[in-house]
Amino acid sequence: MAKSTGRWSIGRLLGTAVLVALIAITLLSFYWLTTFPDVAALKTANPHSTALMDARSAQAKAAGEPSVRHWTWVPLSRVSPHLQRAVIAAEDAQFFSHEGFDWEGVREAAIKNLEAGKVVHGGSTITQQLAKNLYLSSERSLLRKAQEALITRSLEHHLSKRRILELYLNVAEWGRGVYGAEAAAQHHFHKSALELTEEEAATLAAILPSPRRYDPLRITRHVAARQRTILRNMDKVRTRVSTSSP
Structure with missing residues (x-):
């Protein structure tokens, strides 16, 4: 019993x-x-703010500092093709061929991180970075990674590649309180995003991983080396940027 x-x-x-x-x-x-963002609305509507912008404002307030936001939205047609190619070459070379996740890129990043003994490459795609930038906190957890994956798939499902690229280039952080390609071009080079040269575009792409560290713009040895690498890789994405569907 x-x-x-x-x-x-x-x-x-x-x-x-x-x-x-x-x-x-x-x-x-x-x-x-109940909390999943209305990603489909981004087909025709531009965001009024992002999770990253809100987080930066909260950080400034907590530190007793003024919250500054330089941000001017422009359509993709008003962003230099040089910058479009530079960002893809630097951040996500397989952007036009994957569906939100670049598994080969993840594998290569893991190998480089193991060789370096620290995290030096993230392996995130432009779509994943857009998902984090628009909707998620900087918290690192399995729940947040799951949310990121779901939002990434939703972005790829509802939006064209050109729209994803347009959104990313308009909300990416490019300095302290500097968001988007137009504000970045004005802030760092005193010209519009459409007027950027190849070298200037490659420089902006080179500082994307740590934009606040290099504001005001500083061409350190690391930035210069990264810029040269990006310039060499930009021709590989030239055709895809010019011929991708709207």
Whole structure:
């Protein structure tokens, strides 16, 4: 009888654990459904702010500093093709061929990180970076990564590649309080985004991983080396930028 009671107790515990897990999954699914962003609206509407911008404003307020935001939205046609190619070459060379995730890029980044003994390459695509920039906090957790993956797939499903690129180039951080290609071009080179030269475009792409560190613009040895690499790789994406569907 004791053995039977013990089995019954274990079965009851397992049943309770399964029930709790199902309830947790149901609540999590409900939370995601009710808080999931309306990505489809981005087909025709531009965002009024982003999670990153809001976070920067909160950080400035907490530090007792003024919150400054230089941001001018421009259509992709008003962004130099040089900058479009430079950003793709620097951030996501397979942008036009993947569906939101570049698994080969992730593998290569992991190898480089192992060789360096630290994280030096992230492997995130432009679409993933856009998802984080628009909607997510800087928190690092499995939940946030899951949210990022779902939003990335939604962006790729609802939007064209050119629209994703347009959004990214308009919300990317390019300095302290500097957001988007137009503000970046004005801030760093005192000209419009459409007027950027190849070298200037490659420089802006080179500082993207750490834009606040290089503001005001400083061409360090690292930035110069990265700029040269980007310039060499820009021709590989020339045709894809010019012929991709609207």
